[in-house]
Every structure is written in C-alpha cells, then in structure tokens.
Amino acid sequence: MPESCVSGGSCNTDISLSLNGSHPRIEDGVVTRDICGASFWNGSVDRFSHIRVKACPGDYYVYELVKPQYGCSAYCTAAINSDYDPCYNYNILDNYWRNTLNYWYMYGYISGHDDARVEWDGWYRFYINGSSAQMPEWCFSSMSCGGYSSLWLDGSHPQLEDGVVSRDVYGSVNGQCSSYRSDPIQVKACSGNYYVYKLIRPKPSIPVPVYCAVTFSTPNTDPCYNYTSLDEPWRATDNSYISNMCDYNVNWNGWYRLFYNGQSVQMPESCVNSGMCGTSNPLWLSSPHPQREDGVVTRQVCSSTWSDCCGYRSHPIQVKACPGNYYVYEFVRPLLCASYCAEELSEV
Structure with missing residues (x-):
C-alpha cells in the first residue's frame, strides 16, 4: 500500500485509501496504522479507520483489511520502493x-x-x-x-x-x-x-x-571430471614420520582427488594427532563430507597441535561428493606449514 495519501479518483474508485505513515520493520511485529482517504468529488482528505500491518521475511507486507466506512472506496496498491532496499542501494x-x-x-x-x-x-x-x-x-x-x-x-x-x-x-x-x-x-x-x-x-x-572477505569460485566445469590426482603416501594419517612437509609451499590451482598407492582415499573427518601425515601440523575436516545431492559445499579445516586437535584453523576449502564413491577438494594454501591428510575412503 502507498505510505501517503493519493489523489481522489485514483485506484479505480471514488475515495482512494492508503496508509497514513510508513510500513513497519520485521522486528516491529504487528503494528496498527491509520488509513487516509481522498475524495474524487471535493478533494478532501480524511482519516479513516485503522488496519493492522506486518512486515514479512522476503520483502513483503501483509494487511488485516477491514470494511471501509465511507462511500465507494477501495484500498490502493503501489510498487515496493527498492530505493531503500540495501540489495539495490549499497x-x-x-x-x-x-x-x-x-x-x-x-x-x-x-x-x-x-x-x-x-x-x-x-x-x-x-x-x-x-x-x-x-x-x-x-x-x-x-x-x-x-x-x-x-x-x-x-x-x-x-x-x-x-x-x-x-x-x-x-x-x-x-x-x-x-x-x-x-x-x-x-x-x-x-x-x-x-x-x-x-x-x-x-x-x-x-x-x-x-x-575480512572471502571469495569462492564457481566451477566452469564439473570438478568430479576435471581434477588433478594427488598420490603422495606420506599424507597417510598413520604416517608418523615427521618430514616437515609444507603444503604452504605448494602452488595450489583448481580441484584435487586424493589417492594412496593408486587407491582412492579422502580427508579425515576426525582429529589427527600432531606429527602425522608427514608434518607437524596435519590438516583434517572438522565436519562430515557432503552427500552427492549437496553439490559443492564449504568445509572448515583444522590443524592439530601438540595440545589441541583444532589448535589452528586453516583457510576453509570447497568439497564435492562425486559419482563413483570419491570426493574432490579445492585445496588452497594453508595458513601455516601444514599438510592435507588422507585416509581410507568411507562410503559416499
């Protein structure tokens, strides 16, 4: 509804009814607003009865309309003013x-x-x-x-x-x-x-x-069929030899699929002790892998220290479950000298 009185004869009626005041915000809940009406015959503007109004999620309003009290009258409508919508004014x-x-x-x-x-x-x-x-x-x-x-x-x-x-x-x-x-x-x-x-x-x-700000790229092609294979046995969660491998020094580019001696594997979803995966700071996912119907999702990456399973939080990565029971990962440079871990594949 318009938020100020409109000319009489508008809205295809003799007495045009509109709000006498602004609409509420979502946090205001249900509010009461006066209705004003302008007459086509004499141009006078009068305050009519009240109605109740509520702002709703999704940028729209609902009104508890009542029967007008005078003559041939009708409630008016107007396009929602997007000038005040921050999605178009930023x-x-x-x-x-x-x-x-x-x-x-x-x-x-x-x-x-x-x-x-x-x-x-x-x-x-x-x-x-x-x-x-x-x-x-x-x-x-x-x-x-x-x-x-x-x-x-x-x-x-x-x-x-x-x-x-x-x-x-x-x-x-x-x-x-x-x-x-x-x-x-x-x-x-x-x-x-x-x-x-x-x-x-x-x-x-x-x-x-x-x-801070972060951007995630939208793949131009399906990463399930456009990935780089990463087969490095030292990434295994049971590899306790600390060679201080650092994925921080790798020029990561695109999506990757993990292998161990030719067998498809995945990142672990639970704590990996410090000193495993060929590094002092092993990287693992702090939440489960997605399902195939989830598409591309974002997952937080944790790094174990000597005293805390998630002593460091590295930059999150994107993950996708693929047909054929495997996952692909968009690896990025971690925040410190650390390495992405790999373990036996669970059911996708």
Missing part, C-alpha cells in the same frame, strides 16, 4: 588486502589498515579483485586481511526469506578465535547470490581491526 568495497588468504608473513608484518578509523555510512557489498565476496563465517588466524584483528561473522549468513538479520562479529587475536567481540552488524541475502552488510566502526578495544 557501497562497493573492493580491497584485495581484505582477502583471508592475505597473511601478514606474505606481504609484510602488518599492512596498517584499520577499520576503526573508517567513517562507515550505509550498506556495503564485498568484492575481491572484481569478484563478489562475503565475510567469513569461521575463525582463522589473526594478522590476516591487511590488519591485526581479523573480523568474522559468528553464525551463518541469512537466507533470502530471512530479510535483514543481525550477526555478532568476533576478532581473532594472538591465535585466539574469540579474543574480542565487536558490536553486531546487519546482514541481508540478495537475489543473485550475494550479501550486503551494514558495517559499523569496530570497538576501539580491538587492536587494528579489519573486516
């Missing part, structure tokens, strides 16, 4: 240094970026080198993303039908995932498979904070 934030793959030891100790010094205004959409990106939903090492305290979302992104939601923001500092908690921000999922964020200045108690 600022572009394209900073290569916000990438979670930007580690301090790759480009200098600290790049000096500090989002606590930025005058944030309105909604933002992340890009990395022109590719759409999003904030990470996982904890990872500090001193990434061009700053010192790496900021990430505590919780998953919303669905389209959720509308605008609030999410807490944490900062990773000195190897601790949630050393600092900043103020929450608003997030919205948009048609076209992207998100917008109402970014605010992080708490000043967080040292040199930066909002």
Whole structure:
C-alpha cells in the first residue's frame, strides 16, 4: 500500500485509501496504522479507520483489511520502493588486502589498515579483485586481511526469506578465535547470490581491526571430471614420520582427488594427532563430507597441535561428493606449514 495519501479518483474508485505513515520493520511485529482517504468529488482528505500491518521475511507486507466506512472506496496498491532496499542501494568495497588468504608473513608484518578509523555510512557489498565476496563465517588466524584483528561473522549468513538479520562479529587475536567481540552488524541475502552488510566502526578495544572477505569460485566445469590426482603416501594419517612437509609451499590451482598407492582415499573427518601425515601440523575436516545431492559445499579445516586437535584453523576449502564413491577438494594454501591428510575412503 502507498505510505501517503493519493489523489481522489485514483485506484479505480471514488475515495482512494492508503496508509497514513510508513510500513513497519520485521522486528516491529504487528503494528496498527491509520488509513487516509481522498475524495474524487471535493478533494478532501480524511482519516479513516485503522488496519493492522506486518512486515514479512522476503520483502513483503501483509494487511488485516477491514470494511471501509465511507462511500465507494477501495484500498490502493503501489510498487515496493527498492530505493531503500540495501540489495539495490549499497557501497562497493573492493580491497584485495581484505582477502583471508592475505597473511601478514606474505606481504609484510602488518599492512596498517584499520577499520576503526573508517567513517562507515550505509550498506556495503564485498568484492575481491572484481569478484563478489562475503565475510567469513569461521575463525582463522589473526594478522590476516591487511590488519591485526581479523573480523568474522559468528553464525551463518541469512537466507533470502530471512530479510535483514543481525550477526555478532568476533576478532581473532594472538591465535585466539574469540579474543574480542565487536558490536553486531546487519546482514541481508540478495537475489543473485550475494550479501550486503551494514558495517559499523569496530570497538576501539580491538587492536587494528579489519573486516575480512572471502571469495569462492564457481566451477566452469564439473570438478568430479576435471581434477588433478594427488598420490603422495606420506599424507597417510598413520604416517608418523615427521618430514616437515609444507603444503604452504605448494602452488595450489583448481580441484584435487586424493589417492594412496593408486587407491582412492579422502580427508579425515576426525582429529589427527600432531606429527602425522608427514608434518607437524596435519590438516583434517572438522565436519562430515557432503552427500552427492549437496553439490559443492564449504568445509572448515583444522590443524592439530601438540595440545589441541583444532589448535589452528586453516583457510576453509570447497568439497564435492562425486559419482563413483570419491570426493574432490579445492585445496588452497594453508595458513601455516601444514599438510592435507588422507585416509581410507568411507562410503559416499
């Protein structure tokens, strides 16, 4: 419904009825709004009875309409104004240094970026080198993303039908995932498979904070049939010989399938003790592999230390279950000298 009185004779009626005020927000619940009506015959505007209105996930409203009190009248409709929808009214934030793959030891100790010094205004959409990106939903090492305290979302992104939601923001500092908690921000999922964020200045108690961004590529071809075979026996979870192998030094590119002496294997889904898989920091998946119907999914990668099964969290990877009972992985450079592990294949 329109949010201001319209001219009499509009909406194919004598007395045109519209809201006398703005629509509610989702968090307002059910509200009461006055109805105003303009007469075609004398141009007068009168306030009519009330109706109840509610904002719903998915950017629409519902109305508890009542029988009009005067003459030949009808409720009017108007197109929803997308000028105020942050999915169509956002600022572009394209900073290569916000990438979670930007580690301090790759480009200098600290790049000096500090989002606590930025005058944030309105909604933002992340890009990395022109590719759409999003904030990470996982904890990872500090001193990434061009700053010192790496900021990430505590919780998953919303669905389209959720509308605008609030999410807490944490900062990773000195190897601790949630050393600092900043103020929450608003997030919205948009048609076209992207998100917008109402970014605010992080708490000043967080040292040199930066909002991080991550991008995941969409495969042009099915990775189940376009992968690189990786057959290196030292990756086995029962290989206790520490040769200090480092996948950090590998130029990863595309998707990979794991083998052990010619037999298809997979990454482990449970803790692997430090010192296995040919390295002091073995990498394993912290959640189960997907099913075939899940398509390409994102999985968090943990690295075992001498005292903690997930003492380090490396950069997440994409995984897909394939016909023929095997998996493919989009490996990326880990955050430290560590190696992806391999173990006997379970049923896909």
